[in-house]
Amino acid sequence: xxxxxxxxxxxxxxxxxxxxxxxxxxxxxxxxxxxxxxxxxxxxxxxxxxxxxxxxxxxxxxxxxxxxxxxxxxxxxxxxxxxxxxxxxxxxxxxxxxxxxxxxxxxxx
Amino acid sequence: xxxxxxxxxxxxxxxxxxxxxxxxxxxxxxxxxxxxxxxxxxxxxxxxxxxxxxxxxxxxxxxxxxxxxxxxxxxxxxxxxxxxxxxxxxxxxxxxxxxxxxxxxxxxxxxxxxx
Numbered sequence: 001x002x003x004x005x006x007x008x009x010x011x012x013x014x015x016x017x018x019x020x021x022x023x024x025x026x027x028x029x030x031x032x033x034x035x036x037x038x039x040x041x042x043x044x045x046x047x048x049x050x051x052x053x054x055x056x057x058x059x060x061x062x063x064x065x066x067x068x069x070x071x072x073x074x075x076x077x078x079x080x081x082x083x084x085x086x087x088x089x090x091x092x093x094x095x096x097x098x099x100x101x102x103x104x105x106x107x108x109x
Numbered sequence: 110x111x112x113x114x115x116x117x118x119x120x121x122x123x124x125x126x127x128x129x130x131x132x133x134x135x136x137x138x139x140x141x142x143x144x145x146x147x148x149x150x151x152x153x154x155x156x157x158x159x160x161x162x163x164x165x166x167x168x169x170x171x172x173x174x175x176x177x178x179x180x181x182x183x184x185x186x187x188x189x190x191x192x193x194x195x196x197x198x199x200x201x202x203x204x205x206x207x208x209x210x211x212x213x214x215x216x217x218x219x220x221x222x223x224x
Contacts, residue, residue, distance in 0.1 A: 033212070043152070089152075091210045096154065097152075
């Protein structure tokens with residue numbers, strides 16, 4: 001079966017750095033997405049990785065290792081508004097998105 | 110530009126009733142999707158459409174039907190609602206579907222409770 005694993009919940013301090021991990025086992029791989037979802041709102045696009053390595057976009061970076069079936073989202077200089085769920089999703093061999101359950105990130109002052 | 114709109118925002122429905130959730134996008138995207146999101150589970154694809162006039166089944170299609178008469182609209186119908194269909198429903202769209210990895214953009218969601 002296809003499986004995406006993320007920690008259920010993480011807590012971090014305002015101004016700090018946090019890394020949210022995602023491991024996957026899917027039938028094929030055509031890319032990996034990270035989305036942010038604030039409580040009661042729609043998911044919004046953060047990043048897309050298809051090649052190994054680190055993609056940096058402002059305070060957010062995303063890393064991919066296809067050989068290890070692993071990705072992480074790195075959030076720097078955390079702000080209170082970063083409190084949200086972070087969803088990892090993999091594009092499988094049928095070009096369907098397989099979603100993880102999400103990691104709820106709690107930021108404390 | 111509104112992006113994607115969904116209606117209603119929330120609904121409480123008696124079991125056995127028929128219900129249509131509406132979804133409209135103004136981005137001229139070819140592909141549209143319906144997901145349900147339940148606590149502790151990832152988004153699960155119900156149905157999708159790669160282009161107007163075509164539809165396909167996702168991971169959890171039973172009890173749901175869709176139609177795609179034009180590019181902009183993609184309604185989801187529950188023919189006879191059951192309590193297990195209580196969920197938050199998200200409509201999404203992407204520029205292309207079927208064989209492409211375009212970013213999906215989501216509507217605000219419909220919170221449905223079936224009693």
